[in-house]
Amino acid sequence: MADYYETLGVPKNASEDEIKKAFRRLAHKYHPDKGTGDEKKFKEINEAYQVLSNKERRQRYDSHGQTYNGQGPTGGNPFGGQGGGFDFNGFSSQGFDFSGSGFEDIFSDIFGGQGSHRTRRGGGADIAVDIEISFEQMVAGVEKEISLRKLSSCHTCKGTGGKPGSKKETCKQCQGRGQVRRNVQTIFGALSQVVTCDVCHGRGETYTEKCPTCQGTGREQREEKISLSIPAGIHDEQTLSVEGAGAAGELGESAGNLFVTVHVRPHAVLQRRGDDIISEYAMSFMQAALGDKVPVETIEGNVTMKIPSGTQPGEVFRIKGKGVPHLGRYGRGDHLVTVTLSVPKKLSSEQKKIIEKLKETL
Secondary structure, three states: OOOHHHHHOOOOOOOHHHHHHHHHHHHHHHOOOOOOOOHHHHHHHHHHHHHHOOHHHHHHHHHHHHHOOOOOOOOOOOOOOOOOOEEOOOOEEOOEEOOOOOHHHHHHHHHOOEOOEOOOOOOOOOEEEEEEEOHHHHHHOEEEEEEEEEEEEOOOOOOOOEOOOOOEEEOOOOOOOOEEEEEEEEOOEEEEEEEEOOOOOOOOEEEOOEOOOOOOOOEEEEEEEEEEEEOOOOOOOEEEEEOOOOOOOHHHOOOOOEEEEEEEOOOOOOEEEOOEEEEEEEEOHHHHHHOEEEEEEEOOEEEEEEEOOOOOOOOEEEEOOOOOEOOOOOOEOOEEEEEEEOOOOOOOHHHHHHHHHHHHHO
16 A cells, blocks of 8 residues: 555645645646546545545554555444445435545545535636746736637637537437436445536537537637736746636636746846845945945946945945835835955056055054
């Protein structure tokens, strides 16, 4: 038996919330309907979650380790009841209540439902993409246009799945009910569940002729351009979501969402720290000793900064309001300049004489 903690990638002292978050992340990644899907891995993740998300089962697993077989002290069904048949219509059966255990979430992913609420299958998948912007665009904000090839609503049937002009008829598989009963084998034994009809997708009706373009699915592959507004002050690797911009759902069902992870290219001179921008200025000994006014590069161009006489290496000067805008609120950070001392590696004989004379006076 696999190590359930290792399967979910959590430590043995993980909290219930950490286990749930790990399951959701992995289930999203390995769901068979997704491009990165892996049915075998998805089942392993579900099995681990079903044990670790339940307090009693987790305690038995922790006691017996990888010899755990899902059974109680006397063997048999560890969840109460007699025999291995369960009816999960409503997610409670034979003395065991699955409500509030997180088990609804698992069935939501496996069967397309939402707990005990029956919903139609065929909703569009989420899509995740990455884009890159410059440091300057991060500070100012930018409008980006993304070209994305994805499943979109069929242009011929407008998402209905029927050939234009064809008539509707009662679905022959579900007899117009929109639902059918099916049996599946799981680690709990045989489960019987009422699910959405996969022919009419819960509508109870079909068209006499399928759309010739999408073959009745209501969607087709094509390239679309999506406008994305990236706000000023966005953080590197922050993800934005665009509702309904993912893959189209079957037969007009809701589309998935688009998740855009933004990567900010490093600047040659400037760096970000929180909402402040930081940089360094290498001053000479003369500038440090006598003071000076020097040009400093900021995100909005060069500004003049005063170095007071007697400035020490490592001192930090603040240029107000030249940092990164606060994301989602008014105001912005500052620009912090750390001064360093630039020491020449080579001196002329005349320069050495001058420094020697200075040394004698100090």
